[in-house]
Amino acid sequence: MTKIFITREVPAEIKRLLTANGHHCSEWTEKRDLSLVELIAAAEDCDGLFSIGSSPKLNQDFFSACDHLKVVALCSVGYDHVDIAAATSHGIPVSNTPGVLSKATADTAFLLMQNVARKAIHKHKEILRNNWGFFDPTADLGVDLQGKTLGIYGLGRIGYEMAKMCRFAFEMPVIYHNRGRNEAAEKDLGAKKVSFTELLQTSDVLSIHANLTDETREMFNLEAFQQMKPSSIFINTARGGLHNEPDLRHALETGLIWGAGLDVTNPEPMAADNPLLNMPTVAILPHIGSATYETRMEMMRLTAQNLLAGLNGQRLLSCVNPDVYGE
Ligand code: 8YV
Secondary structure, eight states: OOEEEESSOOOHHHHHHHHTTTOEEEEOOSSSOOOHHHHHHHHTTOSEEEEOSSOSOBOHHHHHHTTTOSEEEESSSOOTTBOHHHHHHTTOOEEOOOSTTHHHHHHHHHHHHHHHHTTHHHHHHHHHTTOOOSOOTTSSOOOOOTTOOEEEESOSHHHHHHHHHHHHHHOOOEEEEOSSOOHHHHHHHOOEEOOHHHHHHHOSEEEEOOOOOTTTTTOBSHHHHHHSOTTOEEEEOSOGGGBOHHHHHHHHHTTSSSEEEESSOSSSSOOTTOGGGGOTTEEEOSSOTTOSHHHHHHHHHHHHHHHHHHHTTOOOTTBSOGGGGTO
16 A cells, blocks of 8 residues: 655545545644654655645755655645755655645735735734824825836746736736746736846835745845835745845835835744834734635645655646656
């Protein structure tokens, strides 16, 4: 019987997809991340790995110790925590979950953008502090989003959904910076491809939807924030590693930019005493981009389907290292 190890507890419906096909599943049931040593021990006699969360990193040591695995199925769209070259060198196909979480993640970016613009989290905290008092019509105001320019760094599936909402809800013109062009976004939403410098200088809201790679790591640093408008809002729902957090804090404290909305921080989890959490124009969420019931179920279903394909010796539905098939 083939064996699958799942790095978190998953609903019975998901396990049934695997067991109904004759596979045996075991799960990590503790409410803490497993260590690399524990993961290697758990995967020792397994054929497939159902990997949820980004810890521990699936590094060279992991793939060397577990080169018997037939498939590693990630329950995330991001795979910056995985040494893909090491997986390929050991002939192990790896899959992710693109598409199924695009709308939920874009919703989170949209939610953060509105929260920052209207200082919503800050205002809620003011009520808790018993500060809903005298009405001053010009005190502590937010800003309108109507007609403001949205800049997207990394306009793929998630960026497209964010751009669509901004375009139709607030008639925001859309500019973007990518290596290639996104023709669908240009045609459907009038999006315009610009240089990185123009993206920084022109965006009123700049939202990141790119993968974290060696090339994109800390692209949003002091040098970048210095080029942005003092009235601008920075949104990151992709990976905390795309921004330099001390530089972001400095940019907010010195007025280089106006506000920031983060669903991802650098590092994660963010410490409860981080000063960013108490800035009126900052909204922070604990990496909930894909955290809706429907989306998480779709992600787990797709992960299970990838596992089933891999264990049947078929090509994975959403493979991140197709060169493993000699392509
Ligand atoms: C996951 C994510 O919640 O898909 C991703 O890349 O960041 C989130 O959807 C997280 O990676 C846990 O698997």
